[in-house]
Amino acid sequence: MGRIGLAISGGPDSLALLLLAKANLPDIVAATVDHGLRPEAADEARFVGKICADLGVDHSILTLADRPVGNPSSWARQARYHALDDWGTAKKISWLLTAHHADDQLETLLMRLNRGSGVAGLAGIRAQNKTVARPLLNWRKAELEALVAQAGLLAVDDPSNRDARYDRARMRAALSKADWLDPVAAARSASALASADAALDWTTQQLFDQRAEMGTDRITLAAGDLPYELQRRLLIACLQALNPAAAPRDDEVMRLLASLNTGQTATLAGIKCSGGAQWTFQPAPPPRTISRNS
Template identity: 35%
Template sequence: MLEKFTQHIHQNFPFLLDKKVLLAISGGIDSVVLAHLFHQLHISFSLAHCNFQLRGEESNGDEIFVKELAKDLNVTIFSTQFDTTNYAEEKKLSTQLAARELRYNWFQKLTEENQFDFIATAHHADDNLETFLINLTRGTGLEGLTGIPAQNGNIIRPLLIFSREEIENFAKQNSISWREDASNASAKYLRNKIRHQVIPILKEINPKLIQSFNNTSTYLQESHQIIDDRVSEVAEKVTTKNNETLQFNIEKLLQLSNPKAYLYQFLKGYGFNEWDKIYNLLHAQSGKFISTKSHILLKNREFLLFSPTKRGDLNEKSISKIDEGTKKINHPIQLTIQEIDQNAIESKNSIVVDKNLLFFPLIIRKWKNGDVFYPTGMQGKKKVSKFFKDKKLSMFEKNKTWLLCTSKDEIVWIIGMRQDRRFLANSKTSNIIKISK
């Protein structure tokens, strides 16, 4: 195995030979073998061990074992203890998910503080097969069938091509000791059921199951890369970027062979799961939307608009007051207020008003149904909603727009768009204020 591992590192992870690696170690056979392999290849590494305090003295025994291993290999070890049970309860997570979140957050922190280049975990081919079968039973897209990636950012998994059997044989041949986790034998967890009940039957059917799966996984990953390339190519044709908003051209989407599949590929990483409803947005009324905790997808005429959601994007109730004499504000929008001697030309980003017509404090707020103002350059009054409609503003744009009003709630300025003519300064005005974005 050492020869195969050496060749594997030189072919697929040559950068490890002159980088600093943080090796996550549990005390189990896979991580202990990986530590010995790194040591024999003279890779610069340190160990990181998490005691999740879930198995009493057994957990403490694991911690003692890996500290002794660090001494034997003459490498640095970082160790920590987590109150995993309380963390899981606070975060409303399963114990397994809580442990995963705790350890990876800690690994990344260690990496930043100690300038490690990579985090290595000891996942192997059997882990990969188990993950594949778990995803298959739960239902998944192609990415869920490609298995555990050999590298994901700064996380690497150099043992993925090796089976558990190969790792055990290497450990026995080299008199390497390790710790057994008794919970791995329990049928309480889905992964263990698949490991002890399903995979043995599959191996009876195909004794070379791991090798066959490795080949299949490689083919799936290659196919997935082809799909990614095609999705990137199509994305360039059907999308345009406007600040933080991505615009999908509906007409071009509908010309694709399977718009729903492409929308899934575009949006799969943002928490969406109602793919039929997302597809139906293509034919929905303008203004319909679907949102997640982080993003929103909005139908706006001939486009689907995709944007991060920020606090208040859909229903902002925030109100800010400007007292008389204030020169500048920074929240919720930056405005500068100055008294000037003569009238100035109104622009998109500034207005001039007759101070004597204002009632302080001025109010900055979002628009609401029923708002009416008297736009400059027009006769009569107009509903703000109709003004937005005429300008063909999307819901995103409407809800990012602020109004400057008097304390009597009279609109002075749709900020950055149009002033109300009732407050215009003229040549006879003696007290002129200029308000600028």
């Protein structure tokens, strides 16, 4: 298994992860990210360090130097994982564990359902993603809080978790009044959708290998007889094969599919896409420039 890294914020969820990992794993190290967004954050990180020291767990504080650009919540998440990735490389960890739980999964599922997400989005928080694993997705938050209380630990309280400016905080507040919803059942549904998404990805790759004819800067594909979802995934695969940076929005993909299925030609992500019995993809020519004589 190798060395395991733990992302520990000091909240009840991550402290429970720390306790469970200490009791069950032979070689663990922990890190706390100080995003610099709250004046209390530095003291909280040192507080976690003391708990880790008492447990005999190596602990690092990762301080983010950059300030947020755009959405602070989105920036914090991306910057946190980048810092943890660098730390994990330095510590030679095999896996990074985070403390996402069933209540987090229910929040994510409902938020994405409200945004009209497809199979991939409704799969929610993945149990495993590259070298990040989330072993607590079938645990309720209340169970984790009870574990921490039983150990006599006082968890950090992050007020941003209740800040109504953020979608997740508003969803969390709404769910606190809906105790008839079962987060563990929602976690099972998300897991089933993750399996379905993986199966669709596998099928897409098989179809791409069987049907895509690769030329020099050109792909030809017979996809008109396939279900919409497989067409959608194959279309994205073709775009990214020619332009690895392509990240089209869902609405752009929908419009392009409509064009291809009616034999039309359109351009997306710098790729000229032509419909018909065979779909063809090739780099779009550069835009024409008009010169003026002085």
